[in-house]
Amino acid sequence: MKSVKTLGLALTLMVLSSCVTLQYQPTVQTVSVDQGWTDGVKQKYRHLSQGTALIPYKWFMALEQPTFSLTETPKFHRSDYLVQFGFIPSRQDPTYNPDGLPIGFTKDHKYINFDTGNRETVVGLTCAACHTGQINFKQNDEVRAVVIDGAPSNIDLGLFKKQLGMALYLTDNLPFRFSRFAKDVDDPEGEEALKAKLHDLVETGIAILEKRKPLEKHKVATGFGRLDALASGGNRVFGNINIKNRVVSSAPINFPQLWDIWKFNWVQWNASIRQPMGRNIAEALGVKAGLKISSLSEKDQNLKIQSTVRIKNIHWLESTLQGLSSPKWDPAIMGKLDPQKVEQGENLYKKHCKSCHEPKVIPRTDQPCFNEYKSRFPNKPFEEYKLTVKPIDDIGTDPNQATNFNNRTVILPDNIKKFIGLEGVEKVTAAQALQALTEKVIVQKYDELGLSSDERQIFNNCRTNRFRSKVEGELKYRARPLNGIWATGPFLHNGSVPNLYQLLSPMSERADRFYTGNRLFDSKHVGYSTKWISGAFEYFVSGNGNKNTGHLFTNQLDAKGRIDPEFTPAQRFAIIEYLKTL
Numbered sequence: 001m002k003s004v005k006t007l008g009l010a011l012t013l014m015v016l017s018s019c020v021t022l023q024y025q026p027t028v029q030t031v032s033v034d035q036g037w038t039d040g041v042k043q044k045y046r047h048l049s050q051g052t053a054l055i056p057y058k059w060f061m062a063l064e065q066p067t068f069s070l071t072e073t074p075k076f077h078r079s080d081y082l083v084q085f086g087f088i089p090s091r092q093d094p095t096y097n098p099d100g101l102p103i104g105f106t107k108d109h110k111y112i113n114f115d116t117g118n119r120e121t122v123v124g125l126t127c128a129a130c131h132t133g134q135i136n137f138k139q140n141d142e143v144r145a146v147v148i149d150g151a152p153s154n155i156d157l158g159l160f161k162k163q164l165g166m167a168l169y170l171t172d173n174l175p176f177r178f179s180r181f182a183k184d185v186d187d188p189e190g191e192e193a194l195k196a197k198l199h200d201l202v203e204t205g206i207a208i209l210e211k212r213k214p215l216e217k218h219k220v221a222t223g224f225g226r227l228d229a230l231a232s233g234g235n236r237v238f239g240n241i242n243i244k245n246r247v248v249s250s251a252p253i254n255f256p257q258l259w260d261i262w263k264f265n266w267v268q269w270n271a272s273i274r275q276p277m278g279r280n281i282a283e284a285l286g287v288k289a290g291l292k293i294s295s296l297s298e299k300d301q302n303l304k305i306q307s308t309v310r311i312k313n314i315h316w317l318e319s320t321l322q323g324l325s326s327p328k329w330d331p332a333i334m335g336k337l338d339p340q341k342v343e344q345g346e347n348l349y350k351k352h353c354k355s356c357h358e359p360k361v362i363p364r365t366d367q368p369c370f371n372e373y374k375s376r377f378p379n380k381p382f383e384e385y386k387l388t389v390k391p392i393d394d395i396g397t398d399p400n401q402a403t404n405f406n407n408r409t410v411i412l413p414d415n416i417k418k419f420i421g422l423e424g425v426e427k428v429t430a431a432q433a434l435q436a437l438t439e440k441v442i443v444q445k446y447d448e449l450g451l452s453s454d455e456r457q458i459f460n461n462c463r464t465n466r467f468r469s470k471v472e473g474e475l476k477y478r479a480r481p482l483n484g485i486w487a488t489g490p491f492l493h494n495g496s497v498p499n500l501y502q503l504l505s506p507m508s509e510r511a512d513r514f515y516t517g518n519r520l521f522d523s524k525h526v527g528y529s530t531k532w533i534s535g536a537f538e539y540f541v542s543g544n545g546n547k548n549t550g551h552l553f554t555n556q557l558d559a560k561g562r563i564d565p566e567f568t569p570a571q572r573f574a575i576i577e578y579l580k581t582l
Contacts, residue, residue, distance in 0.1 A: 022084040022517050022535030027136060030089075030145040031333070035259070036325040042149055045128055045320060047096035049108040050280070051289040051310040052124035054164065055201070057107055060123040061099065062184035064177060066166040072180055076167050077101060084535060085163070086155035086224050086517065088134045088147060104129025104153070114292040114306055125287055127280075127317055129155060130227070130255040133487060135528075136519040137333050143520070146334075148327045150258035151487045154519060154528075156224045156537065165205055172202045211243060218248040220400075220545035223537030224517040226252040226495050230268070230405050233286020234430050237437065241293075242411040250545045251400035254495040257488050259326040260481060262318060262461065263385040264359075269493040270402040271389050271471045271478045272431065276318045277311075278438045278465035284309050291441075293416065303419040311445040315459045323377065326484030329580045335523045338577055345578025348571055352553070352564050356479040359385035368454040369462035389476040396550025396561020398494050402475040405430060435467040483582040489527035490516065496541055496548035499527025500579065504572040506554040512541045526576050 032042065054060065063076040074081065079089040082102050092100035098107060104126050111122040133151030136143050171177045178195065187194040222228065228249035238245035253269055261267060266274060273279040285291050290308035331337060362384045364370060373382045392399045408430035417423050420436040442465060446456050470476075477493060491497045499522055502510045514530035516537045522529050541548045550561030567575070 022086070023533055024083065024136070024519055025138075025143050027143045027145040030134075030147060032147050032149070033327045033330060034325075035149055035327055036323050037149060037320075041320060041323075043091070043093050043096050045149060045317065046090055046103045046126065046132060047093070047101075047106050047128070048126055048313050048317060049106040049110075049124055049310055050126060050284045050314055050317070051108070051111070051308040052106075052126075052284055052287050053108070053111050053120075053122040053290065053308065054124060054288065055122065055168070056185075057121045057123045058185045058187075059168075059181075059198075062181050063164075063167045063171060064180070066163055066170050070176075076164070082160075085157075085160040086153060087129070087160075088132060088153070103132050103147075104155070110310075111308055112290065112306075114290055114308075127258075127283075129153060130157075131258050134519055135487060135521045137335075137521050137523070139333070144333055145519070146327075146330075148487050150321065150324050151327065151484070152225055152255040152257060154225045154517065156222065156517070157227055158222050168198065168202055168205070172198050212246070215246060215248040218250065220250045220252055220543070221537075222249075222252040223539060225490070226254055226516075228252045229283065229286060230272075230401070230430075233282060234408065234410070234434070236288070237282075237285050237291065238410045238412075238430075238433065241413075241416065245410045247404070247408060251398075251404045251494070252545060253401055253493050254488070254490065256480070257326075257484060258321055259324045259484060260385065262322050263383060264478075264480075265384055265386050266389075266471070266478065269477055270405055271387070271476060272405060272468055274466040274468075275463040276461050277314065277442060277459055278435065278467065280314045280318060281307075281309050281438045281441055282434050282467075284314065285438075285441075293419070303415060305419075305440055305444060307441045307445070309441060309445065311442075311449065311459070318461070319376075322373065326582070327487050329486065334521075334580075337580060341574045341577035342581055343578075344571075345574035345576065348567075348575050349578050353482070353575070356388045356390065357482045359387045359481055362386055364462075366462040367457075369458055372458050385481065387481075388479045389471050390479060392475045392477060394561070395477055396552065396559075397477060397492050398496065398545060398547040398549065399475070400545045401493060402477060406469040406475055429469055431467040431469045435465060438467075439465045482579060485582065486526050486580050491527070492548065492551060494546065496539070496546055498530045499525040500576050501525035501527075501572055503551065504553055504567055504575060506556070506566055507549065507552065507559070510541075510548050512548075514539055524573075526580070 061077055064073040065076050065081055067073050079102050083089065087102035087104060090097055090101065090103045092098065106124050106126050107121065108124050109121045111120050113120050130153050131150055132153055133148040135146050135148065137146065171181045182191045182194055185194060228251050231247055231249040231251060235246045262276060266272065267279055292306045294304040364382045364384050370382050392402050410428050410430055410433045412428055412433065417425060420440050422428055422432060422436050425432065446459065451459065489499060491500065491503045497503045497510060498514045511530065515532050516539050518529045518531060518533050518536060520529040540546060551563065552559050552561045553564050553567050554562055555566045556562065
């Protein structure tokens with residue numbers, strides 16, 4: 001009876017999962033814009049491991065898609081399937097991408113399984129998964145794709161993980177699927193051992209989902225191009241220590257662009273993290289890099305920490321980003337610019353936008369980072385951008401990302417507090433805990449590599465590892481520089497405004513719902529097309545987390561988030577034309 005019920009459930013799940021299809025219009029050509037990177041650097045960036053792991057690599061390559069079929073279905077790893085989740089196809093490369101997986105996937109031969117102590121080959125996600133964009137331009141009924149490194153991606157990570165879990169569940173529960181899976185994996189320990197490992201993974205996943213249920217009903221759905229990184233990362237890092245440390249994911253944000261980000265004095269939308277290395281380790285831990293504290297017993301005073309984070313790779317990624325330029329508008333593909341509109345828009349930009357969006361540039365001379373940078377980029381200035389940060393009540397945009405991080409605390413046993421340097425702190429904030437934990441990982445990894453004092457400074461970009469909840473005593477959001485802004489839609493930190501034209505419009509002209517997932521570019525209004533395509537995500541602009549309020553140009557003097565008076569439609573288009581040149 002149990003097997004019949006299992007089969008019935010599995011078939012039902014296959015039918016449901018087979019309905020998920022994001023259908024893009026076929027492209028006739030894919031090109032990359034010149035951003036200062038060679039093809040080799042691009043390929044390495046797109047597939048270099050940061051120490052994360054999804055499942056064993058052989059499993060990933062053997063899994064079938066969770067679609068309805070009583071016979072063999074196509075493999076899960078195929079690019080024409082993964083593109084449905086927003087991933088971008090990538091070329092095969094013997095060093096970094098031997099099986100031609102999409103951008104953002106890595107084959108890592110050096111992952112350490114802390115449960116067994118063995119080195120395993122796993123599939124993981126790289127920084128490029130969330131920070132490589134593709135924009136499709138239509139010309140004469142033909143579509144050309146432009147891939148932009150460092151731009152926000154359009155992936156739906158939650159949907160991808162759901163379908164991956166579905167594929168594993170079906171493989172575990174349907175004997176004919178498992179038989180094909182086992183043949184392809186060819187586990188040296190035998191089919192029975194493989195079955196046990198797969199079943200354990202599936203059961204663990206089900207148990208985690210059960211624990212999440214009380215929070216899921218309050219979760220704000222993400223869709224394409226968004227993730228509540230701070231909440232989900234904190235849940236993964238601290239949830240295993242105490243289940244009460246888990247919080248609801250209710251502040252999904254756009255993936256930020258990466259060009260020039262190494263110069264920013266504070267990163268994250270809420271200006272909460274100072275050091276690139278600390279930020280990147282927190283990000284890696286949040287997307288399934290391994291982390292193990294040797295004992296969670298409060299009596300154990302001899303704790304040790306282990307992490308699979310690949311420090312040298314992360315440093316390569318961060319230093320390589322120093323050579324990444326923002327993308328330039330290509331009139332041949334993207335459309336010619338109107339010089340008169342550009343001139344008019346520049347004047348309007350200087351009057352209404354420049355004071356917030358052009359940072360104060362501070363030359364840097366700190367050693368040894370100055371010498372190291374100049375050895376690689378002798379003709380470029382070594383500098384820091386001091387960004388403008390605006391109180392959330394003044395800018396009027398959705399408050400969740402700032403307030404959630406500010407209010408979050410974590411429960412840690414006394415021995416772990418002592419271990420990470422927070423002994424005696426009664427109320428530990430998430431910012432304090434992440435700072436202390438990432439610093440512990442950093443020091444350990446630097447010790448393992450035997451880095452000198454100067455090398456440690458260079459890896460740290462000569463900055464202290466600091467996380468903070470508030471900015472100068474207030475909750476604020478940062479204003480980013482606008483070079484390359486045209487390639488980073490949708491807009492506002494939570495992606496609630498689909499294009500620049502609406503961002504420059506009063507509230508009454510902003511869409512209250514639109515579709516995300518479409519890669520087709522709207523060159524006139526500057527943003528992705530919001531038209532429905534099969535599999536698109538319907539974004540409802542309602543409730544905290546999804547609000548499209550603030551950053552307003554309106555004649556309503558008491559409007560929250562008002563910046564300046566309302567623009568005419570012609571003025572909006574002129575500003576947009578100028579922004580295309582940045």
